[in-house]
Amino acid sequence: MNAAVLDRLRTALGDRVDTTDAALEAARADRSGHASPTAPLAVVHAESTSDVQATLRIAQETGTPVVVRGAGTGLAGAAIAGTGEIVLSTLRMRRVLEIRPDDLLAVVEPGILNAELDAVLAEHGLWWPPDPASRDISTIGGNIATGAGGLLCAKYGAVRDAVLAVDLVLADGRLLHLGHRSVKGVTGLDLTSLVIGSEGRLGVIVGATLKLRRVVPGAPCTIVATFPAVRDAARGSAAVTASGAEPAIMELMDARCLAAVHALLELDPPADGVAQLTIQTDGRSAAVEAEQIAAVLRAAGGTVTVTDDPVRGEELLRIRRSMHTAMAALGTTLIEDVSVPRSALPAMFDEIARIEREYGIEIPTVAHAGDGNLHPNFIVQTPEIPARIWQAADDLFRAAMRLGGTLTGEHGIGTLKRRWLAEELGEDQWQLQRDIVRAFDPAGVLAPGRVFAHRTTEPDAAAPNNAEEPHA
Amino acid sequence: MNAAVLDRLRTALGDRVDTTDAALEAARADRSGHASPTAPLAVVHAESTSDVQATLRIAQETGTPVVVRGAGTGLAGAAIAGTGEIVLSTLRMRRVLEIRPDDLLAVVEPGILNAELDAVLAEHGLWWPPDPASRDISTIGGNIATGAGGLLCAKYGAVRDAVLAVDLVLADGRLLHLGHRSVKGVTGLDLTSLVIGSEGRLGVIVGATLKLRRVVPGAPCTIVATFPAVRDAARGSAAVTASGAEPAIMELMDARCLAAVHALLELDPPADGVAQLTIQTDGRSAAVEAEQIAAVLRAAGGTVTVTDDPVRGEELLRIRRSMHTAMAALGTTLIEDVSVPRSALPAMFDEIARIEREYGIEIPTVAHAGDGNLHPNFIVQTPEIPARIWQAADDLFRAAMRLGGTLTGEHGIGTLKRRWLAEELGEDQWQLQRDIVRAFDPAGVLAPGRVFAHRTTEPDAAAPNNAEEPHA
Secondary structure, three states: OHHHHHHHHHHHHHHHEEOOHHHHHHOOEOOOOOEOOOOOOEEEEOOOHHHHHHHHHHHHHHOOOEEEEOOOOOOOOOOOOOOOOEEEEOOOOOOEEEEEOOOOEEEEOOOOEHHHHHHHHHOOOEEOOOEOOOOOOOEHHHHHHHOOOEOOHHHHOOHHHOEEEEEEEOOOOOEEEEEOOOOOOOOOOOHHHHHOOOOOOOOEEEEEEEEOEEOOOOOOEEEEEEEOOHHHHHHHHHHHHHOOOOOOEEEEEOHHHHHHHHHHOOOOOOOOOOEEEEEEEOOOOHHHHHHHHHHHHHHOOOEEEEEOOHHHHHHHHHHHHOHHHHHHOOOEEEEOOOEOOHHHHHHHHHHHHHHHHHHOOOOOEEEEOOOOEEEEEEEEOOOOOOHHHHHHHHHHHHHHHHOOOEOOOOOOOOOOOHHHHHHHHOHHHHHHHHHHHHHHOOOOOEOOOOOOOOOOOOOOOOOOOOOOOOOO | OHHHHHHHHHHHHHHHEEOOHHHHHHOOEOOOOOEOOOOOOEEEEOOOHHHHHHHHHHHHHHOOOEEEEOOOOOOOOOOOOOOOOEEEEOOOOOOEEEEEOOOOEEEEOOOOEHHHHHHHHHOOOEEOOOEOOOOOOOEHHHHHHHOOOEOOHHHHOOHHHOEEEEEEEOOOOOEEEEEOOOOOOOOOOOHHHHHOOOOOOOOEEEEEEEEOEEOOOOOOEEEEEEEOOHHHHHHHHHHHHHOOOOOOEEEEEOHHHHHHHHHHOOOOOOOOOOEEEEEEEOOOOHHHHHHHHHHHHHHOOOEEEEEOOHHHHHHHHHHHHOHHHHHHOOOEEEEOOOEOOHHHHHHHHHHHHHHHHHHOOOOOEEEEOOOOEEEEEEEEOOOOOOHHHHHHHHHHHHHHHHOOOEOOOOOOOOOOOHHHHHHHHOHHHHHHHHHHHHHHOOOOOEOOOOOOOOOOOOOOOOOOOOOOOOOO
């Protein structure tokens, strides 16, 4: 059976069908630190929409599951592939088809990296706001498929706010053009928005029309404020939001994160327990806004430094940007991704402290405090995350939901959070969402088992192709 | 049968079931100027979510179609109801349940008017950006159901950008909580976005969590520029967008509109053929931006006036805001609503001029030039729109689509544009959208025949309940 599928793929796609050990091995993992216990059948390196269509038609006819993959930088295990699955890579589809400064839009293929596109757009004085921390290594297609966020979301929006249209190949190989090129458009259901964050379950993104902005004029101002404890820093960031200020970036690092990064960068260690806010204002009023924010933070008990030197500002932000490297140096990391209303940030940090106490573990946490998205890090010294850590994560998720928050702010459900999906959505909505997936992909070819899964599915990534529905 | 349905409704809902002639007559029409030839069965004035659920359960069990209605200000005939249909009004569900300045969100019931909510929010220094021209008379629920736009969309976004969560009662009476309260959230499929603009086909909106902004500081600056012809004005507005300026409002009135409003307001008549741009900048840099825009417009051949006096600015904007009244004074109006990429505005005005010549008619046109959304007005002296005018509208729609635009920027498909929907979406996407509707409402209880309809459906509103699928 598998041999017959491979034969058909090779006949249709030639040497774009890759079954080398290196390719199959790479497709077992993503950046979540988790891997499939087995390797997939093949990796197809699609170079065009018709390659994507040909692959899907063969998959549909042979009942072979397909997992779409960009740069493999996901943090939720959605693109982890295993036995019997075809990995459909869009990494070679990387053309910028159109840039229109007059219409503030660009049309791109899915495989281009976020930072590469940004460099091309900068030549036109333009940018695309979504800036996930992975921007140097993640693709636009992947950013759309996960509904990626980043540091600038409170002021400039997430992917949901920055995509006008998507070209989507359905599981049966048909190509749909969703959305429109105009700023406004309410013709029919908004399937473009539905595809954003759908994690490869609805179709394969082969093109996207992106909503751009002009590069913001002037240099940013950077504010660093330290607080004696993380709860004080969280209260400080909530006070900034409540004051009406609109920083472009507002990042919070707790004491453990700050200490780890200082050690990595060989800086003087911070005082014990000190947490830090790093804030940037931008635009023509950057300096005025920076002084207003500094006053709010001082009133909240912070020790505040402000600089309008962009080089110094970048140095200060580098401390925040080095977080993931610092965490990875400590062990195997499970980067969590809960999001809460901004006023609930202090309460969420209280919950994290409680979980640390109850489980006897450390949970270094960084937060996009401007939008309420926290990344608590669980760090272990084993290659797999033990069950006890998953119990602590479970406790964390429930705490976020109790505070009016959500399981995942920007990483997605993938395979790692399937177990909690129905709890947040409710059974009725969970079932409805599965029915919608079925309307797009009745045979269940695309990424079966990702996002939605049988209730019996274990929370780890060991069984990515544990499908919730049988294939033909 | 109908008597039995009425009995059940009255038993469950008492005097909230309204079968007075006045209520039934009002529910036959909306603000499109079109009306159903027959009256509906009853109007239910829901006062709570459980009223909505009770109505839908009875409808589901008896196979009775239900049309949701807010203030009835729609312009596409979606809420026009006829024989055998229950009209479910959410106009009495008008509470503001929560306002959170610290989280920049509000939770509201669907029946509150946009302008009423704005007044409440203003007390907290907050606002909700979507500002359809109907804001004084249209509900938040209706704004969400149509995906309403308005004057501020280019800078501040449409409804799609301003709703975090929706509480939705399904056709069978089950209540779902879609979305989240946090700024970020990618848990499962984004059904909140799918409901925005779904025109009553997916469920009944009984609550919404709105994403707010702080009131913009400072007074706006207003710029008025006149041009010898509409094409020049369109090129002027395109030049403003291409310059990187970000006006809050940029409105274009062609010569016929301008003359009609001047007559209505008893102002001196404008020079023959003269078209006008009315622009507002806001925020801390309003004055600087206004001077930059003025320079661009002068270079484009405009005669430009700038004022930073808010009272004078409001007087100038009043000319634009009086458009609909001026048009209504001329006869029966079909307000069209195409949207094109902003660079295509001059070409779209060329197409309108061509259609005027070919059909020997006048099409006074106003445009939200900042976002590319045009409202060409077809005016006739008969109560119904004649077939020949629909042919001209058909020509207009196809022209907008050829220019990369869309059938409807902010009014929706309703009953009036069903005929063109498949042409823009393509047959495959049209069918997929219908399948998605079916996943929400398998029995076809909600607003059957709206948006989607049999290919044989006539383009007028005479048969709103011409369903595309039979009921049980």
